[in-house]
Amino acid sequence: MLKNSRLAKSISDVSWSKFVDYLNYKAQWYCRELIKIDTFFFSSQLCGECGYQNKEVKELSVREWECPKCHSIHDRDINASKNILQQGLQLQLASR
Numbered sequence: 001m002l003k004n005s006r007l008a009k010s011i012s013d014v015s016w017s018k019f020v021d022y023l024n025y026k027a028q029w030y031c032r033e034l035i036k037i038d039t040f041f042f043s044s045q046l047c048g049e050c051g052y053q054n055k056e057v058k059e060l061s062v063r064e065w066e067c068p069k070c071h072s073i074h075d076r077d078i079n080a081s082k083n084i085l086q087q088g089l090q091l092q093l094a095s096r
């Protein structure tokens with residue numbers, strides 16, 4: 001995300017570590033566990049239905065895409081959030 005100048009400015013303004021501190025605080029407040037996934041996890045490129053990695057959708061300007069394998073239609077952000085949740089749950093299971 002830091003390669004995109006507009007996003008980089010936003011991320012720098014907020015201070016990423018401070019944001020994580022807030023997330024930790026809120027997670028503890030609500031008795032939840034905060035799980036961090038790898039920065040380089042391809043959350044936007046993976047089809048949330050079949051797991052196919054579509055490298056053609058790297059650009060942030062691609063907001064919606066169809067999986068070439070299973071033909072599911074994805075909203076970029078919703079699909080990425082589902083993939084992040086699944087990755088976090090897998091990491092949680094692996095840590096037990």
Ligand SMILES: [Zn+2]
Pocket residue numbers: 047048049050051052067068069070071072
């Ligand atoms: Zn698919």
